[in-house]
Amino acid sequence: MVQLDDLDRAILRLLKEDARLTISEIAERLNRPESTIHFRIKKLQERSFIEKYTIVLGEQLRPKTLAIVYVQAETPIIEDFLERYIQYLMKTLSLLPNVLAVARSDKDGVVAIIGGENGEQINKFVEETIQVMPTLKRVEVFPVNEFVKGDSLAGFLVSV
Amino acid sequence: MVQLDDLDRAILRLLKEDARLTISEIAERLNRPESTIHFRIKKLQERSFIEKYTIVLGEQLRPKTLAIVYVQAETPIIEDFLERYIQYLMKTLSLLPNVLAVARSDKDGVVAIIGGENGEQINKFVEETIQVMPTLKRVEVFPVNEFVKGDSLAGFLVSV
């Protein structure tokens, strides 16, 4: 169950930058034989250190604005109800194409990353889709403007 | 300035699922000649609809827990100070490897996605790294537990 050495890490870093690098190019940059690189990548895939190869979509295909939304439900008398309510809320959100990510936050909360044309559209979406739900204790919307790190997050999450 | 047709979209969807699909495989699945697929992909790249090819790292390499942190600064007398303070805060956070993403949130706020071994470690990080900063009006931490959509976000953002 041991981990990665420097060569593995170097390969992963290169592939992260550009997953279309050929084995020969990687071999050249890292001064190793192609067969070694080939072998390492095969192992990295087998051991699921590389989960998948994918593309990041360009700005034209991404929502222009993002927001992070936190929703907290009232804690009801019957605990089981809370569980089912949260599950329903998450499921509902996850089916919407402008909802890029949805996750649970503790027992009684949900966080989501929402995309839209602009801040107003997102606010409207939150008002019309989320605020209308019953028994919510708290709904917070944090606009996401310029990224300093992790830009391209939207290009990774958005669907076509 | 118009955009993608159905074929383009179909190609993008396939590549998003698995960017290592060969042109021949894509051609076969979509019942088009290889040269057409090749041509389309070339165009998609040239026009930056495909921004990059990358890998998603597996669970073993991802932080086990995530949290979303929102930080709001006090609005000072001198506006220019706020600007520089926010910039400094974002820059500082973005240099830390357990900070997966950082973005501005309106004039006076910052949102970040933080990774850690567990919730306590993240809380400790927030207390020791963020709460200690001066002139903060508000700091909120939202734990991120199970994803319903957009899982693999961490595997995309994390660095090796």
Place this chain on the structure above:
DNA sequence: TATGAAAGACATCATGT
């Protein structure tokens, strides 16, 4: 822009050090 065919580049695998 779409296609078919041909040339060249590449990954893959087996074998041996």
Place this chain on the structure above:
DNA sequence: ACATGATGTCTTTCATA
């Protein structure tokens, strides 16, 4: 872990429609 070579597959280019 590394080298080499054989094989089949894939990409890329180009001529044509």
